[in-house]
Amino acid sequence: KLDVLKNGELSCAYFVSSVLLVFGLIERTHTTVLGTIKDLRKSGWQEIKKSKTGTVLIWEKKKIGGSENFHIGFYIGRNKAVSNNYKKRTPIVHHFTYGKTKNNQPKRKIEQIFTHSAIK
Numbered sequence: 001k002l003d004v005l006k007n008g009e010l011s012c013a014y015f016v017s018s019v020l021l022v023f024g025l026i027e028r029t030h031t032t033v034l035g036t037i038k039d040l041r042k043s044g045w046q047e048i049k050k051s052k053t054g055t056v057l058i059w060e061k062k063k064i065g066g067s068e069n070f071h072i073g074f075y076i077g078r079n080k081a082v083s084n085n086y087k088k089r090t091p092i093v094h095h096f097t098y099g100k101t102k103n104n105q106p107k108r109k110i111e112q113i114f115t116h117s118a119i120k
Contacts (some may be wrong), residue, residue, distance in 0.1 A: 001032040033070040044113040051075040054119040058112040
């Protein structure tokens with residue numbers, strides 16, 4: 001057996017793709033952010049510039065646990081997002097940019113935002 005999700009440490013793509021699959025908004029579950037993005041595009045998701053409730057957020061790569069990985073989650077409104085927390089190994093609600101730096105910059109830059117026609 002190979003634990004591709006590292007006991008929940010790398011579950012962000014699986015969390016997001018599982019939720020989207022339940023609602024019929026993508027074709028299958030994924031263990032990588034890049035695989036999820038490919039399915040989003042194939043399933044009619046469009047890239048937009050500004051978050052709205054229900055959009056999918058892709059954060060910049062960050063080195064965690066010895067490797068660099070993108071991160072994926074949902075924007076839930078009021079400057080909040082929900083995504084898998086690699087330390088807690090469960091989804092949590094957090095600021096959509098993980099807060100601000102001392103220079104008033106986002107702690108983690110959002111690289112892409114995706115929406116679907118089913119999101120009102």
